Each structure stands twice: as C-alpha cells, then as structure tokens.
Amino acid sequence: MENKEKSQIQAIWFRFKKNKLALISLAVLSVIVLTAIFANVLIDPELVTTTDSSLRLKPASSEHWFGTDIYGRDVLARIIYGARVSLTVGVASVFGALIIGGLLGAIAAYFGGHIENIIMRIMDIFMAVPSLVLAIAVVAALGASTVNLVIALIVARVPQFARVVRSAILPIRNQEYVEAATACGTSNCRIILRHILPNVLGPVIVQTTLQMGHCIIQIAGLSFVGLDIQPPTPEWGSMLSEAREYMRRYPFLVVPPGLAIMTTVFCFNRIGDGLRDALDPKLKN
Numbered sequence: 001m002e003n004k005e006k007s008q009i010q011a012i013w014f015r016f017k018k019n020k021l022a023l024i025s026l027a028v029l030s031v032i033v034l035t036a037i038f039a040n041v042l043i044d045p046e047l048v049t050t051t052d053s054s055l056r057l058k059p060a061s062s063e064h065w066f067g068t069d070i071y072g073r074d075v076l077a078r079i080i081y082g083a084r085v086s087l088t089v090g091v092a093s094v095f096g097a098l099i100i101g102g103l104l105g106a107i108a109a110y111f112g113g114h115i116e117n118i119i120m121r122i123m124d125i126f127m128a129v130p131s132l133v134l135a136i137a138v139v140a141a142l143g144a145s146t147v148n149l150v151i152a153l154i155v156a157r158v159p160q161f162a163r164v165v166r167s168a169i170l171p172i173r174n175q176e177y178v179e180a181a182t183a184c185g186t187s188n189c190r191i192i193l194r195h196i197l198p199n200v201l202g203p204v205i206v207q208t209t210l211q212m213g214h215c216i217i218q219i220a221g222l223s224f225v226g227l228d229i230q231p232p233t234p235e236w237g238s239m240l241s242e243a244r245e246y247m248r249r250y251p252f253l254v255v256p257p258g259l260a261i262m263t264t265v266f267c268f269n270r271i272g273d274g275l276r277d278a279l280d281p282k283l284k285n
Helices: 002-018 020-037 075-111 113-127 131-142 146-169 176-183 188-224 236-243 255-279
Strands: none
Touching (some): 075 188, 113 146, 131 146, 131 188, 146 188, 176 188, 188 255, 236 255
8 A cells, every 4th residue: 555655656656747847946945945944044133123224225236135124134135034024824724714714515425415505605706706895894894913814815715715626526525535534434524534635635736736836826916015024124016116216217126036036936836837748637748
C-alpha cells in the first residue's frame, strides 16, 4: 500500500515537472515564501517603520536598492515584510475557507435531499455577490483589522470550496467502499473524514492553489481602499495606495509592490494549472 502511494506521488511529480512554467513558478514562489519567513534575518526591522524626512523619496542607491517612500522608509524592506503579511493573511483565509467550505460541501453531497438543498442554496446566495464586494461589506461591518480581514476573505471563499468538494464527492458517494463502511456501522462523520474527503484531494488542492492567487489580489485591493492592514504595517496594496499621488514623478514607489503582487499571483495560478494537469487521472505519462 505504501509503495503504491509512493508511486502515485512520483507519477504526479513526473507529470508536474513536464510543465516547465509551473516548475519555474514553484521555484520563484519558494524564494518569495522563504524571503518572507526569514525577513528578520535579511532586513533590519527598523527599516520598515522608521521614518526619516531627510531620506524622503530617494531613488535607488547602494543603501536603498528600491529607493525610499514618502516617509523615508526603505521600499525593499517594506516589500519583503509586506510579503509576510500578504502570505500569512492569504494562507489563513484560504485554509479557513477550505475547512468550512469543504465540510459543508461534504455534508451536502453525502446526505443529499433537503440538507443538500439548504446548504447549496445558501452558498448560491453568497456566490451571487462578487467576492470582493462581499469582503468589503464584511470588513466595513466588522471594522478594519487583520482578524476581520481574514474573516471577510473566509466568508467570500467558502462557497467556492463547498461547490468544488460537493461536485467531487457526488460521483463517489455510492461507491462500494462507502457502502461497505456504512454496512459495518461506521459513523457518518468517520465515513466523510476517513473515506470520502481523502479521495477528493486532487480538485481541492488545485482549488486551494488558485484561490491563493485570488486572495492575494483581494488583500491588495482591500488595502488600497483602506480596509485592510492598518499603517504602519507594510502591505503591498497599502504601499500602492500611499504612492498613487506620486506615481508619475516617482514610479519606483509603485513598480516594486505592483510587480510583487503580479509575480506572486502569477506563480500561484501557474502552479494551480500545473497541479490540475498532473492530478488529472486521464493524462498519460
């Protein structure tokens, strides 16, 4: 059994490696993640929040590789620490939505009937509202803070995960191994957690990866309108917002955070595409 699982993982990795762009994106994203994790080692934290009017709007130099912002803070330092904020909020939001949405989708697919109709109609109501608008409404209602931002992004993403998990479970809920577990008296909770959910990991992993990219964009968008992480904590969207009045004369203020958002989202999307192709059982080696 262990050898079979190992061979499956090797087959998935072999198919994933065929997608060179996805492989390069994985390498680039790994660098971004490691840079965010070890930000304290790479950059002096004082450079992130310390203001100095004498260094205001300085161009790139040997001391400040990406220049300084309107408050004299190092742009590169804020980009690196901003990556930590964006990725942390993104991961917390996506995995929170995955847990809640995944369980709701599994319950709806497994039990069916009125339970399925109630859960999925509620999900349809949430999906009728654009996710960014829904997130803005939740943050506006709860107030601008990191915790409230995570809650807003979770609420906006639960319906997508619920629908994906439900769609993946429907074809397998009447499989023999599920019926055998039911006949043995296994509880519904155990059947869902031990026998059903592990068999739908493929589409869930792909959806999780793609949602990370969407989440990074929404975090930046909410920051841009002032509904995200509050100053002086660095975040890519808030950096763009602070620099929008100076972008024509000082483009170095907007190019780095813009490229950081674009690169990170592109990497997540390409990795998601690569995983989708690698996990597709219809693909041939």
